[in-house]
Amino acid sequence: MLEAFPIQPLIGGILIGISAALLLAFNGRIAGISGILYNLLFNPLSSSESGWRIAFLLGLLGGGYLMLPAAFELRNGYSPILLVVSGLAVGIGTRIGNGCTSGHGVCGIGSMAGRSIAATVTFVATGIITVTVLRSFMA
Numbered sequence: 001m002l003e004a005f006p007i008q009p010l011i012g013g014i015l016i017g018i019s020a021a022l023l024l025a026f027n028g029r030i031a032g033i034s035g036i037l038y039n040l041l042f043n044p045l046s047s048s049e050s051g052w053r054i055a056f057l058l059g060l061l062g063g064g065y066l067m068l069p070a071a072f073e074l075r076n077g078y079s080p081i082l083l084v085v086s087g088l089a090v091g092i093g094t095r096i097g098n099g100c101t102s103g104h105g106v107c108g109i110g111s112m113a114g115r116s117i118a119a120t121v122t123f124v125a126t127g128i129i130t131v132t133v134l135r136s137f138m139a
Contacts, residue, residue: 008068019031020102031103033060035099036056097122101123104116104119108120
């Protein structure tokens with residue numbers, strides 16, 4: 001059983017937790033990726049504010065690539081338009097929900113915030129329903 005256990009997700013989860021804790025401890029900021037990206041792109045910030053946001057996002061992408069490079073490969077059979085629309089829908093959802101899976105799921109649940117627990121349950125349930133429906137149509 002243990003040899004079938006994927007170690008990369010475990011290591012990735014530990015690194016995400018450590019990075020969220022360090023960001024909170026040293027910057028007093030919640031590691032909500034959508035908020036970090038949104039504020040970098042759409043809010044005028046000082047260079048020190050932009051600097052840590054850029055470093056955090058580059059570390060997130062670089063660490064992800066080092067752990068699982070195949071996740072960054074383009075997949076055949078997916079419409080580029082559908083991917084863009086899906087990405088925009090996620091972005092809009094994070095603004096409506098006041099946060100994303102990292103902000104609510106990692107930091108909010110860690111601080112026992114009720115709205116973060118409710119948001120994370122909603123994210124997971126919606127993901128399960130979406131995959132189930134799409135796979136039933138594609139099968």
